[in-house]
Amino acid sequence: MADQPVFVVGAGLEALEATAFATEEEFQELLARHPRVLDFGTLSDGQPLRLVLVAREMGVPTSADSGSVYRLDHLFVDADGVPTLVEVKRATDTRLRREVVGQMLDYAANAARYWPAALLQHSFEETCRTDGRSVEQAYGELLGERSSDDFWATVEERLAAGQMRLLFVADRIPLELRAIVEFLNRQMRQTDVYAVELTQYRGDGELKVLVPRVYGEVATAAKTPSGHGGTQRTTRPELQAALDTRCTPEVRRVATALLEHAESRGKLVGGTGRFPSMNVHYRMAGGGWVPIGTLSLYEDPAREEFAFSLGSIVTRFGFDATAAFADALPSAGGLDERLHQLRNTNFNGWPSVSLAALAAESGAVTAILTAIDQLLATHEPRP
Incomplete structure (x- = not known):
């Protein structure tokens, strides 16, 4: 059944129709500028999750001397130091069924081995400068009382331990991908896996509405605690x-x-x-x-x-x-x-x-x- 329109009530009644993203680049740019559409869940202190962009097209090596072999669409991080790896596909891309899953697991496995803290810190600060964001203000959202060195060391440690989120984002999530996400989430204790269906609604004017729907949260809730909600350090x-x-x-x-x-x-x-x-x-x-x-x-x-x-x-x-x-x-x-x-x-x-x-x-x-x-x-x- 076709998506029903979303109605906006103002001076009159305006119907916004579900509209596909014109290009994958448009889709990716939207997520980079507005990561709040992916903010679901909470931090270890109960505060709302706020993802901060580390880099777009983050290079992923496959060995210590290979250089970047792959490119991850987006890398985000939250104030707990939990990295979030995001792959974006439109529903028209047939790779959304199965190929993207193997691709993401490849990225996660190699990122855990070959993304040192210094590289992550450099990528984040360079992204801030490129986007015209204040590095100091961006750090204010992340660090609290910690130093930047300690924060990125925590991110690196979480990667090495497999404490991360994997997000498949598309304008339509097929049933096959939903099933795979639920299965992976039940089997992977340290890593949380989600599929986010982001539907775009547009009308005659400039108004645009984005409606996210998250798959995988039921399997996450059924897990034993994975440990990446807090920071339990070795003494x-x-x-x-x-x-x-x-x-x-x-x-x-x-x-x-x-x-x-x-x-x-x-x-x-x-x-x-x-x-x-x-x-x-x-x-x-x-x-x-x-x-x-x-x-x-x-x-x-x-x-x-x-x-x-x-x-x-x-x-x-x-x-x-x-x-x-x-x-x-x-x-x-x-x-x-x-x-x-x-x-x-x-x-x-x-x-x-x-x-x-x-x-x-x-x-x-x-x-x-x-x-x-x-x-x-x-x-x-x-x-």
Whole structure:
């Protein structure tokens, strides 16, 4: 049955008829300018959800050295640091049935691995400047009492843990897609999946009415809590308890050296993933903080590693300083090979090394700590 018109009562009665979007570009531009049409649900403190645009056509790599292979239509984020990935299709696009689902899952899987905090922050601030928005005002909607570094580190951690929203947006959602969305939402504990049908009504004048209808909320409500409604950070005692119960004395010594060095010269920020983790931040000479890396104790499969936040380092100190830092790091566990590959992508990545490999190579931990000290002491941060 055809859509019934929407009636606007003013001086008279005006009927607005359902009207298809002329182009996908028009559809995408509307969402970028008016993300409130996608604001359903609440934040962890009970406040209404307010999505903020990070970027349009956000590049998605498929490896540490591939560059952007795909382009996500829109990336939004909310004040809880939960990223929202949006793909837009018109009903006339036959890919809306099944192909778009595989496409979105591909984007989400690779974004979780290859979108460091520094890249997300740069994309957001560049989008603000391009759109003529004040960066400070945009941050005012997101940060609260947090620093921008802490906020984007939280977004990155949520991505790594799979704590995100996936939104399929179209002017008509077919039954096949609704069924897939409901199924995925029931099966995926950390990730929420929705389909949003956005119908446009227009009359003879300039008046336009947008009516969103959301599919997938029933399956979301039936889930056990996924954890991305709040920010439950790993505490230092919790991380230590995990180290004591699952790690060898050699691995514990490596972890303790890395953590104590950060505590004495910077600060530790607990991770928000499903596994115990701790981010190490250091104060820069010109003020502010730089996240150097993350110590993580993964559960499935069980492994302990330290990952370097090279994207954050290169954003704050530049390529040459980051290259010198990378050259000073040890070769343990093939770390040198991964660092060499990342030179071709402006060090956009999170190269990691297992704590066991660091423990097995004499002087490896000392080399890391010395490299950090040299980076902070000999290079002024970029303006």
